[in-house]
Amino acid sequence: MIPIEYFLALAAILFVIGGYGVMTKSNAIVVLMCIELMLNAANINFVVFAAFNQDITGQVFTIMSIAVAAAEVAVGIAILLNAYKMRKSTELDDEKLTSMRW
Amino acid sequence: MDISSIFGDFTAIIPMIALLIGVLIVPGVHLGLKKPTATWGVALAVVIVSLVLNVILLTGDYQGTTLDMASYNPYSGLMILLFQIVLFLAVFVSNSSIETTRNNTGTYYALMMAAAMGMMFVAESSDLITIFVGVELTSISSYALVTLKRGDSRAAEAGVKYVVIGGMSTALTLYGISMIYGLTGTTEIAAIAAQTQLTELNWMFGIAMVAMIAGYGFKIAAVPFHMWAPDVYEGASTPVSLFLATGSKKMGLGVFFQIFLVMFVAGTACSAIAGEEIRYLFAIIAAFTMTVGNVVAIAQSNIKRMLAYSSIAQAGYILIVMAVMNDYAASAGIFHMFTHVFMKGGAFLIVGALICAGIGEKISDYRGLAKRAPFLAFAMMLFLFSLAGIPPLAGFTSKFFLFSSAVGTVDGATSEWVWLAFVAILNSAISLYYYARVVKTMYVDKGETTEKIKVPKIFLAAIVICLVAVIVLGVYPQLVFNYCEAAASFLLP
Structure with missing residues (x-):
């Protein structure tokens, strides 16, 4: 059987890649993708812990969080579309999307 | 009348079921009648029904559980009352505000009720x-609510910022929760508290705590996770800003109380996770949050932005509870949340009313307001002084309870958090500077015109409600404070 550390390391690496992407990428759609990556890292954690603890709660939590992530991306893409119509840009470090500071 | 005999097992969630029915029928009413005022009337009726049901439950000392999932107790009843007041104020003025959408009223009210x-x-x-799903229901609805101010490019920008930062905070929270689940094998907070007492403090627990505090710290806009709040409150329409600043932030603080307070106070029995380090962490976050909020607020020229920074500072005051961690502090924190709803809500209502009358959001637009709208200027002065903590207004009373909980315990011994109370009092002094600046602009500075301004009657009614509450809670705090004490003693038995 594969030891639990391998799964946790995979999840941690995914989470860190996602976090790095959120902080460095300037395109809002890529940032949303990176957020998905972070959420899926947590989902892997839940499933692994559920499997190793012989407990169903973690899998239930995963289903909930997948549904939440789907809703969040749906709303997020709609908001980005709206922003693109108003400002003609989805670049987060663009002048067009950073009119409010401090 | 015994209400639990009517609704049976579902009594505990009956205020939410009333709102759920509203969420489902309001878009239908909008599509069927095509009249914004009719949609508003139905939405308001649903909110009032829900409010009345909750008041009956709360005053009847009802306690019960539905489906092992939602339990009605003194704490949750009081918090539900707070959210309903916020929802009522926001829905009440939405139809008269010129900023809210006129085409999608069904969606607007449905989203607002879903968030509540x-x-x-x-x-x-x-x-x-359930905490995770509830927080996400609120967050996702409020992303859409902020962006619903159609045709406004600031709202579009605020929506993008809100959704990106909110999504990241969700991911952080979820990762933290997954670590807690792996460590303890359960997601029930009481069981987690019992489990963590027995285990040694290890790196997994540390990661989980950091991720969860950061994730929920975004929701309450604690420093250093606060940068989204001013942008969102400025970009959103004023009723939505009111809803987010007073409601959404209280939900985040409620989560802090329910998770961390319960976990660490129950955990003090054991020395491994006595929580001393965590208490210092919270104390430092609280000190930074109030200081940054107040200092940056001085530099603002937009009044909605200034109120946003001041509400960051107020969240910092409430975070004192997380450092002191006793039931007197918790009851003071809940009471401060209540008074904050009325004073910050009232200030936002006045800003919204003046926007309807054609006055801008800049503080310089308020010059000579005392001549043009004497009542609004006077009410604004009272709300701002209450936020600064001037007696005999509600803000003074709740701040007094809150800071005195940090200064000493009941038996007269001085506690270790005196420095935190000192920082908080210094911050109140700083905050008086920028509040008084607005008052000076309204009363001393000469305006270009002395023409009287007319604001919608609905706004006046809502402002009067807030004004009465601010004065009554200032002179007679027991009205709510008794309930706050019951709630705190339920939370921390």
Whole structure:
């Protein structure tokens, strides 16, 4: 059987890649993708812990969080579309999307 | 009348069920009648029904559980009442405000009620799953609410910032919860508290705590996770800003109380996770949050931005509870949340009313307001002085309770958090500077015109409600404080 550390390391690496992407990428759609990556890292954690603890709660939590992530991306893409119509840009470090500071 | 005999097992979640029915029928009413005022009337009626049901439950000392998932107790009843007041104020003025959408009123009210429903479920839950889903219901609805101010490019920008930062905070929270689940094998907060007492403090628990505090710290806009709040409150229409600043932030603080307060106070029995380090962490976050909020607020020229920074500072004051961690502090924190709803809500209502009358959001637009709208200027002065903590207004009373909980325990011994109370009092002095500046602009500076301005009657009614509450709670705090004490003693037995 594969030891639990391998799964946790995979999840941690995914989470860190996602976090790095959120902080460095300037395109809002890529940032949303990176957020998905972070959420899926947590989902892997839940499933692994559920499997190793012989407990169903973690899998239930995963289903909930997948549904939440789907809703969040749906709303997020709609908001980005709206922003693109108003400002003609989805670049987060663009002048067009950073009119409010401090 | 015994209300639980009517609704049976579902009594505990009946305020939410009333709102859920509203969420489902309001878009239908909008599509069927095509009249914004009719949609508003139905939405307001649903909110009032829900409010009345909750008041009956709360005053009847009802306690019960539905489906092992949502439990109605003194704490959740009081928090639900708070969210309902916020929802009532926001829905009440939405139809008269020129900023809110006129084409999608059904969506607007449905989203607002869904967001409030999420907050109420959070208040009733004692399990990380329901807390997570409730917080997300609120967050996702509010992303859409902020962006619903169509055709406004600032709202579009605020929506993008809100959704990106909110999504990241969700991911952080979820990762933290997954670590807690792996460590303890359960998601029930009471069981987690019992489990963590027995285990040694290890790196997994540390990661989980950091991720969860950061994730929920975004929701309450604690420094250093606060940068989204001013942008969002400025970009959103004023009723939505009111709803987010007073409601959404209280939900985050409620989550802090329900998760961390319960976990660490129950955990003090054991020395491994006595929580001393965590208490210092919270104390430092609280000190930074109030200081940054107040200092940056001085530099603002937009009044909605200034109020946003001041509400960051107010969240910092309430975070004192997380450092002191006793039931007197918790009851003071809940009471401050209540008074904050009325004073910050009232200030936002006046800003919204003046926007309807054609006065801008800049503080310089308020020059000579005392001549043009004497009542509004006077009410604004009272709300701002209450936020600064001037007696005999509600803000003074609640701040007094809050800071005195940090200064000493009941038996007269000085506690270790005196420095935190000192920082908080210094911050109140700083905050008086920028509040008084607005008052000076309104009363001393000469305006270009002395023409009287007319604001919608609905706004005046809502402002009067807030004004009465601010004065009554200032002179007679027992009205709510008794309930706050019951709630705190339920939370921390």
